[in-house]
Amino acid sequence: MSPRPGALDGIRVLDFSRVFAGPDSTQILGDFGADVIKVEEPTRGDDARYFGATQDELAAFGGISPSFLAFNRNKLSLALDLGCEAGRSVARRIAANVDVVLNNFRPGAMAKWGLGYDDLKALNPRLVYATFYAYGAEGPLADFGANDLALQAHSGLMSITGDADRPPVRCGTAAIDLHASLGLVSAISLALFHRERTGVGQEVDTSLLLSSAHLMNYFYADYWISGNTHGRMGTANHLSVPNQAFPASDGMVIIIAPNDEMWLRCARALDAAALDRPEFLHSSARLSRRHEVVAALSAVTSRLSCAEIVARLGAVKVNVAKVNDIGEAADHPQLAAVGGVVSYERHGKRIKAVGSPFRMAATPGSVRRPAPEIGEHTDEVLAQFGLSEAEIADYRQGGAFGRIAGAPREPS
Template identity: 60%
Template sequence: MDGVLDGVRVLDLSRVFAGPAATQVLGDLGADVIKVEEPGRGDEARGFGVTAPVLERLGASPSYLALNRNKRSIAIDLKSPAGLALVKRLAASVDVLVHNFRPGAMEKWGLGWDDLRAANPRLIHCGFSGYGESGTLRDFGANDVALQAHSGLMHLTGEPDRPPVRVGTAGIDLHGSLGMVCAILAALLHRGKTGEGQKVTSSLLQSSAHLMSYFYTDWWLARTEHRRMGTANHLSVPNQVFPAADGDVVIIAPSDDMWRRLAHALDPARLDRPDFTTAMDRRTHRVALVETLSAVTRGLTCDEILRRLGAAKVNVARVHNVGQAADHPQLEAVGAVLHWERNGQAEQGVAPPFTLGAAPVGVRLPPPSVGEHTTQILAELGLDDAAIEAARQAGAFGLAEAAPPA
């Protein structure tokens, strides 16, 4: 079955995280994504956070493999005039271009929106940067952790009496990637109505602000300065991690009705107290409530707490490690895991965070090796064997690396 973006061609000049995550979703939806990589090394994420034996076995890091399925790879040297000419030719043939170079880099190469629109007025030109394309921070380098710090997210994360802590995943990058996908889909709809392409921009700054929107609004309207609370939440009590006999659980009971159900399910003698009756009471007596509830949960296993509170319709979850979460059968039950083969080996990855009943996403292509599809893509551009060889001799590109051993 064709994907909803079947027939849409995407030129992916992005690398590392947010950009590749966005173009992977477009590929999952059926778009033909052409990933431009540096000859030899490829996307630098191919070597991120991986030991030599794992790299030898997999051929690329899990960081790269997680974000680059449903793409074809062409190895082109953007520093070569011949390579740059090929990229411009590709840009004239696609519907969408995505990049995450620093502001000004694309214009320097003649690949900016104003440079490319003359040859391809229907092009949707999407750029993703750290702090955006204007303002005093325009030229600052940035990554996910830098924006965790800049945005105030890191200030909110950790224990009250300890230094700020980074969030354990690249949430600003991933949130930004879905923002890019939304913008690109909106631009495609606009083009369908008007025939016009457009420039689309986003940034880690905008992604982080969107994640922090509640806290920023609370500051702008009420001048509330939030501080670190560990796993607790200023909005309600209980709303945090509690110890169990064999692990930890998160318990969230914001409403009075839910609190009563919790108390009766776990230990009404200790928890059904007048000073815990209302939400205001529970916030006022936060310390006493947390101490009392912790004493109750320490005497129960995680499974028993989940069984009792689940039956009582109270929000509860076990604190899993990554392996427990990744292998939990509920992921497969909701279609959150995609499966494919690469070099004869079974692999799997996380699906986009949605399902489409009429056009399910799937894996047409496993993550590619560097330049795996170079010759194929150039032939589609109209280059014959002699022209491809001439471009190679001119230093425009590299051909496919050998596939890693199975």
């Protein structure tokens, strides 16, 4: 843990988001000092609490899935039932006194609850109001629900992922979600910087659609300019050769040599006699002779171990990497060396997690709190915002923090 203050010390965030993209954004803000209040439905909480874990695994992890632990450190959990006016009233009282409100509900949901930007701006003109959408707030698909996989399909990402002779496959991680989370962190940071200059907040948003389009940037540009619609190429890439996975004697390695100088270094480091050939000298020629280049290079690499290939090519500054499994990648010392691994205690257990995706020398990130239980900090948060014990009791009786046994449910 760093003793130095974070870049966002004093910034308060009210987080209504769930699952991956929103919680990742607010975790990054929290890592750098923001006080993040995670609003959760009182009974079940964020669905990510249970993602991908069996009952036995949940018990082993203290009732919370690794997915939830991955995205919810440095947060206080406030249990609020937004389905009742008491819960919405508490949310408005807090929103009037924070710097950032973030949500990933469908378009119109927050406004229906009296928690839209116009509602909260009237209470708090300095507010930065951030929203994650699936397809955006306008347009023919605005009301459609979607997740990372749906946008992998819609964006065309799946059409270029997989082998040419097999059906499309998903990217194995939630790439669009996590890319979008960084986009919203950037937008929030820019809005806070603008507020420092002007004293006025603003509404910012992103969507899984915009995130996916940014990931597909040069594919769309190529199509709009030249009409090309590239298909699946396995691990290969249409931009250069070699630029894909190659067999080793004990696994697979990625080799990328996009320019002629790097190709020569690659050829001479591995087997000059087999690879340093005139017909392979120029990048345009290698593209035209893709199958010949790949076959010749594969014949060389298949005789060598992954370690030997990485050592030879790394020594001459050719882009190279062993195709690791998850354990090899997570435990590689390089990740820890750049601050990519953090750890903290939760219920007496040591939790390891991925650190923030960037570093700041003067105001580094830190882990200050473990991932919370549902509503663990409800009374603590309310007291911070000036609610008295009597007021808290009244809100509790009104169902703000979950239904009291036998109490009638408020009509929606």
